Amino acid sequence: MTFSKKTLVGLKADQFRHPLDLQATKSLKQLPGLDLMVRSLLGSVAEQFFHLNNIAASVLVSEKQLPQLHKLLLEACQTLDLEPPQLYVQQNPVPNAYTFAMRGKQPFIVLHTSLIDMLTPEEIQAVIAHELGHLKCEHGVYLTPLNIIVVAASLIPNWGTVVAQSLQEQLLEWLRCAEFTCDRAALLATQNPRVVMSVLMKLAGGSPTLAPQLNLDAFIEQARAYDAISKTELGELLKSAQTAQLSHPVPVLRAREIDRWASSQTYQSLLEQPQVGYNKKVASKGGWRNW
Template identity: 70%
Template sequence: MADQKVFLHGLKSEHFRHPLDLQATRSLQQIPALDLVVRNLLGSVAEQFFYLENIASGILVSDRQLPDIHKLLVEACQVLDLEQPQLYIRQNPAPNAYTLAMRGKQPFIVVHTSLVDLLTPEELQAVIAHELGHLKCEHGVYLTLANLVVLAAGQFAPWGTLLAQSLQTQMMEWVRCAEFTCDRAALLVSQDPRVVASVLMKLTGGSPALAPLLNLDAFLDQARSYDQMSQGDLGQLLKEAQTSQLTHPLPVLRAREIDQWAQTQTYSDLLERRLMRYDDQATKGGWRNW
């Protein structure tokens, strides 16, 4: 971690929100009563189920339990000017992290042990910051629905099946756009684009054994090559076919996006604490994978 982090007091989600996220969110907001239905009919069930599951199956991080990881959380919340959620570590061989905050009660983040094994402390903080980005942007209602559609349909059948049939395409498009925003939150906390890109590289093809051997510059070149090879109509079609059912954009594209945003005046202004005026149009509440 850097010795001196810039704390972004007064930061709002609109200061760093990706334009694709804004556009996709407005599109979902046009669906009549979607926010109300998810929050009132599904929210309490999903929140209680996942909260109790993690309370029973995870280690709650605190100043007395895994204090070094707790410090990463505290600092990330200070940078993003965000109230501190609970953080749990769960035993799982699949590198992953997710967040829940459906109804504004006891928001929490879960990080799998395999992700801790894979990443450096700086990279782990970037993952935590990405999840905090979902809380900062109040992504919860739509993220809860997306998870029911894609990851938990079986547990909530027949709701999941019906939702998947009617909303899957639009929800997956929104989720992928929201991930770009939360990568920006990770960058605002790490304040080093190479740290965020390194996380994405390791999630693409890393392991505890391979991670020290990976070349970040080569990975960033790979991201640029992907863009160059997909400029034509066929390339665009292939990209859409590759991503249409994914919950996250392709890692190389996420690395390219964060590399480009790190070079913008907007990012520089934020680190220099020149916060912009904003209109708060955020949605409320949920959880989503890194």
């Protein structure tokens, strides 16, 4: 790293949570039974399934195994004032990362090898910090039923009833808002908006060979052009239709949001707040969400 980062001792999730995330979470809390569904029906089975899958088909990162990745994890956790989860690397040709956490259970993050191959160390840390944002904000309560619903709808014929579809749509809307929050966590960890926007650019159109050729300034201009489409009623309608069934906002919109927040007084105030003591939460112990 080329500069000394501020350690955000005592950082609270609501200090960086996106307003849309706050609003969408408030709406979800009014839905009865979601939290009970996760804890009583899905928690034990899902937790054991993913733990077994990680142990059997992934590599657990540690001081002895891929120590540079382990260092990136510990640095991000120290900056965000968060206990380190387990970090796994899994062979997969689809660039992605995800996290899973149940209350009282060991959380973990998984990075796909194809994503690591495409990114710089700082960008990998941004991805790790994005996933840490889900843990910091305790998004797992709603991430777990969303993923179960999506999987069930694809595997069980005629399972997608009106009620399930409605719930899925509401959960997807919440998730798109939650992703903005986690991008902010990535910015707080790296403290460089260009790093976060570069990850989004590479996810949109990168590969190990193309990534070094991509122009970040041109991508930021592209994000601003996407904004201009909203100035017409038809453009706004098309954008809404495009994103309605997506789990994530489109990359250019996420880049625009992080560009704006990096210039905000809220972000600057978080970096300038008094640092009380030194965060020593660096010892590893030992909802599932895509990047």
